[in-house]
Structures are given as structure tokens and as C-alpha cells.
Amino acid sequence: MEETQQLRAQIDLLQAALDHISQGFTVFDNELRLVAWNRGLYDMLDMPREIVKRGSHLEAFIRVNAERGEYGEGDIEGKIARRIERAKLFEPHYFERVRPNGQIIAVSGTPLPQGGFVTIYSDVTEERQRQEKLERTVQERTRALQQSEDWLRLVTDNIPALIAYIAPGPVFRFANRRYADWFGHSVVSIAGRPAPEVVGEDLFSELEPHINHAFEGNAVSYEYQRKRPNGSTAYMRSTLIPDMTQDGRTLGIFVLSLDATDQKQAEAALVQSQRMDAVGKLTGGLAHDFNNLLAILMGNLLSLSRMEEPVSKQALDSKVAPMREATKRGSDLIQRLLAFSRGEAIDPQTVPLAQVLTNVSGLLEGSLPSAVRMETEIADVHIAACIDPTQMETALINLAFNARDAMPEGGTLRIALAETRLNKREADDLGVQKGRFAEIRVEDTGTGMDEDTQLKLFEPFFTTKNFGTGSGLGLSMVYGFMRQSGGAISVSSALGTGTCFTLYLPFTRLEKQDGPPGQEADANDFKQGEGELLLLVEDDPDVATTVTDQLQNLGYSVLLAESAEDARSLALDLPELRGVLSDIVMPGQINGLALAREIRQKRTDLGIALMSGYADWSSLSGHGQQCEFPVLAKPFADDQLADTLQQILSPKR
Structure with missing residues (x-):
């Protein structure tokens, strides 16, 4: 008798503890009859107290809900029967049910080893309302963010500047239309690409020190040049601003580049x-x-x-x-x-x-x-x-x-x-x-x-x-x-x-020189020729006579041609010829540079040098600054002439 009283006291204590849980609680046995519950069952679900007792069948609870319309309209008996059949399977289950009053109940059932199951009922109404509010807020802010990004894109795409954001890697995360176009990408294709892949390995090797310095937390400004698709050169002036956190970490760098070509020209x-x-x-x-x-x-x-x-x-x-x-x-x-x-x-x-x-x-x-x-x-x-x-x-x-x-x-x-x-x-x-x-x-x-x-x-x-x-x-x-x-x-x-x-x-x-700057070479130090036959191409008779004397005094034999046509014939017909010295600008004739290139194609064994009295002969000849032959500026001293001839003839000796 005393043991029974102790057991009942323990059960009462356990029941009191279960009643203080904010969730509803039930235990049904393998015959679907109620074995245990707590007060949250009828407080949360408004269950009639007369059916909340040990031995009540699950069907009584389901019927109350069905008759109150908590399962929706339709065949009540069918709804009850289907739920009883599913319960007899004693499988784990979880679902959320919205009651007619708007309350949302989460039902979680777990089967017991001897049969039956334990069910927990949770009121998740406020939680779901907060979640829905949060989702609405996220959607609204997403729309606002998208709108802000669209506005940002609209603004940056219309600013006459190249704008980008580079994350560590370095990898591009953003670029406006002008920046993407400048490097042959779209605003979509440039995002996520490594910087060397976007700007090219050669240019990146030039820009990398500036980028690294910016990732160290420094604002950096620099200039670089790049060929446009049409072949012209563009000069760009860039500024890198680090995107830093309060604790000093660099998250990325903002890039602003301006076309400075017009300014450079000015x-x-x-x-x-x-x-x-x-x-x-x-x-x-x-x-x-x-x-x-x-x-x-x-x-x-x-x-x-x-x-x-x-x-x-x-x-x-x-x-x-x-x-x-x-x-x-x-x-x-x-x-x-x-x-x-x-x-x-x-x-x-x-x-x-x-x-x-x-x-x-x-x-x-x-x-x-x-x-x-x-x-x-x-x-x-x-x-x-x-x-x-x-x-x-x-x-x-x-x-x-x-x-x-x-x-x-x-x-x-x-x-x-x-x-x-x-x-x-x-x-x-x-x-x-x-x-x-x-x-x-x-x-x-x-x-x-x-x-x-x-x-x-x-x-x-x-x-x-x-x-x-x-x-x-x-x-x-x-x-x-x-x-x-x-x-x-x-x-x-x-x-x-x-x-x-x-x-x-x-x-x-500077390293110290062996002699004083500008000291001229002695005439005896000139490297003399050994009688090699040279072709001199010069249309001015007085200049031709003077240069012929210089060549002969240096030990060379000289053959004079007063026109490009004569020079071409002599250069191609005389195998004993060792070199050609030609004026560049000859009025009314083919220029000396074109003549030299024509001769070089057919006589690769000849040493060729050019001379000109024009300071800017390249613009007159129409060939820019590209010249593969030594060029002597008139007038020239014997030592300059001797050095040039040694330069073109030494490999032939």
C-alpha cells in the first residue's frame, strides 16, 4: 500500500511537470488509446475535458476536430477514417495545420518501441508570422537592392570613366559598361574573371605592383598606355581606392580610370x-x-x-x-x-x-x-x-x-x-x-x-x-x-x-669614365679600311666629292652612283662590292631607305649604311622611326664614318 502511494506521488509529480510545458503532449498506446497527456493539450487545442482521459480513443479527438471544420469542408467520416488508418501505421510524422481561427499548430509524432506513439503539439503561429514578415522584408529589400543596382548600373554606365571593383585574387566583381568594353568583355562576362585574364598578361605584369600596393591598404594613382583596336595609343590615368573594414582588412579595391589621351596631347x-x-x-x-x-x-x-x-x-x-x-x-x-x-x-x-x-x-x-x-x-x-x-x-x-x-x-x-x-x-x-x-x-x-x-x-x-x-x-x-x-x-x-x-x-x-667626357679620338686611332670597294650613292656632286675623299683617306675604294637606278644596277652586278653608303633623301628619286631595303633583299652579303642632312629624315621618307640600318647625320667627322663602316663591314671580313 505504501509503495502504491509513493508511485502515485511520483506520477502526480511527473504530471505537474508536463503541465508546465508550453507545448501540448499526448501518448497513445498500440490500440490508439490515450495513456498520458498534459494540460497544454486542451489549453492549446480547445479539447473538451470529458474526452481528455485515460483510455479515450484517438478517434474521439479526430472527430472533434473534423466536426469543428479544422480539416476543411467535405465528408467528415471519410476524413476521420483516413486519419485513423494512417495512425495505425505508427510512422514518424510531422505536419503543420492552420486552424480556422488562424492559429498554426505543428504536430510531430514519434512511434514507441512497444507500439503507440508520442505526439508533441506546438503553437508556431507567431514564429510563422515573423518568418513571413521576414520573407516579405527580404523580398522588398531584394527588390530595392535590385532597383539600387539598376540605378547604380545606369549611373556608372553613363559616367565618362572606367569603373570597376576587384576582390582579392585579384578577381573582378563589378565593372561598368565602359570598363568592360575597354577590355573586350560584357558587364556580365567580366564578373568573376581573374584580372590577368581580363586585362592580359603583359599589361597585368605592369599593373600588378600597383594592385598589390592597393591591397595593402594604400590609395594608388598611376598611368599606363594601351593600343586601341584601331591601332592608336590611349593613355589611361587610374586611381585605386582600398575597400577596408574598421579593423584594417582590405576587402577589395575600387578602380577609377580616365582617358588621359587628350590631356597628354595638350x-x-x-x-x-x-x-x-x-x-x-x-x-x-x-x-x-x-x-x-x-x-x-x-x-x-x-x-x-x-x-x-x-x-x-x-x-x-x-x-x-x-x-x-x-x-x-x-x-x-x-x-x-x-x-x-x-x-x-x-x-x-x-x-x-x-x-x-x-x-x-x-x-x-x-x-x-x-x-x-x-x-x-x-x-x-x-x-x-x-x-x-x-x-x-x-x-x-x-x-x-x-x-x-x-x-x-x-x-x-x-x-x-x-x-x-x-x-x-x-x-x-x-x-x-x-x-x-x-x-x-x-x-x-x-x-x-x-x-x-x-x-x-x-x-x-x-x-x-x-x-x-x-x-x-x-x-x-x-x-x-x-x-x-x-x-x-x-x-x-x-x-x-x-x-x-x-x-x-x-x-x-655614374661610373667613372676612362677619359674626360667628349674627348675626341686621335686620327691614328681610326680603324682603317683594307681597300674594300664601297658604293657611294649621293646626288649632290660637291657632297659626293667630300665624302669620297673621306672614304679614300680611311683606306676604302669608292665607286660613285649619282642616282638610285645606277646604284641598284651596280649593287646587283658587282660581286666584289662590299658595302653601300647612301643618302636617304634624293629629290625626284626613290629614297635611300627604300633603295637599301631593295638591295638587302637581293644582296644579303652587303653592309649598308645611310646618311642624311635632315634632322627629321624619317618623316620625309614616310617610314616613321623604323630603320634597320645605321644612319649618319651630315656633316660627320672621320671617326664617326670609320666607326659606322666598321659596324657594317666587320661581320663580312
């Missing part, structure tokens, strides 16, 4: 304008220099014509030597002036700055008033920098003429080259990295400038000169060139005390 036009302006300013001085050279030539020629035979070699040399030096100086001056005025686009190269200053001094000689004294000071001839030498000369000439204009009553212009070292504060003030720099100082003793003028000095179109006498672009171009070369420029001035411009360029030191 910049080149401005540079050329400044260069030609400087050439114009040089004209007076150059005319003075050339008149002096002509005076030397004319005077010595007249003196030679008055000499009576016999004439000693010493007397002859005393007249010829100044003439030879005058022609060499005139040729050098013309070559420097033409190279300066053409301003051919060349890649930056390591240049000895002493040579640049020497060239500038040669161009400025005679172009400055006699009241202006020019001094050049070079501390070390081995100081160099990676620059475009022509632009460097343009910059120095612009500064020199500004100095000249600042000294109307005369004074001293001093250009000095030295090495310096900038500490961090000095470098930060100039906007460069600290370290060693080549320093070029251009100083004058002129009128100087006030502080307000110095602040505006490098602004485009700012000038203190009278209208029509200055473009206001000279100093801005100098500033831009220095920045482009990785350097800087500063100015120090005061009214009445003169002005000093200081140019800073990243320092490079």
Missing part, C-alpha cells in the same frame, strides 16, 4: 609651345654664333686663296684647323638646337647632368646680352639623374631667360650643379622622400620678387611680364616636369637682391 602641345618659345628667344644669339663661324670660314678661305705656292704644311694647317673646328662647332650647335626644338618623346633615361648644363651653356652663348655674365659651376661630373634630357634643357633655358629679363641693366647668371642631402623636414616641405638629391641652382642678381609673387609663381598663366611677351606657362611647366621626374623646385627671392631657383632630382651616380 600637355605635349604646351611643352612644345614652351620649347619653341625658347628657340625663338635663342635665335638672335644663334645668328650671332653662326655669323662668327661663317666669318672664320670665309676669312681663312680668302687667306688660302691668296697664298702663293709652295705652301708649307704648317701654314696650311694654321688656316684649315680653325675652319675644321668652326664647321664642327656649327654642326654640333645645329644638332643640339634641332633635337631641342623637336622635343622627341623619349623615355626617361639616366643622364649626366654636367652634359646637360654644358649643352644649355652652348645654346645660351651669344643669346644673353653682353651685360649679363654667365657662370657655370659643376662640382662633380659624375652626378646624374633619370630624366628626359630635352625637357631638362627646356626647363633650364626657361629659367635662364627669366633671369635675363630680371636683369635689364645687366648682372650675373650662375648655374651650379652639386650633390645635397635632404633631411625629413626639408623633404616634407618639398613633398619628396628624404635622401640624396642632385641639386641645380639657377641664380641671378636681378630685381627679385616680393612674397605675393613667389606664392603665385608656379600657377599656370601667371606672369609678371607685359601682355604678349610671356605665356605664363614656363614656370608651371618646369614645376610639372620636376614633379614628374620625382623631384621638386623651390624659389628664394627678395626685392632688390636677386632670385635663386633650386631644382632637386633623385640622385644617381
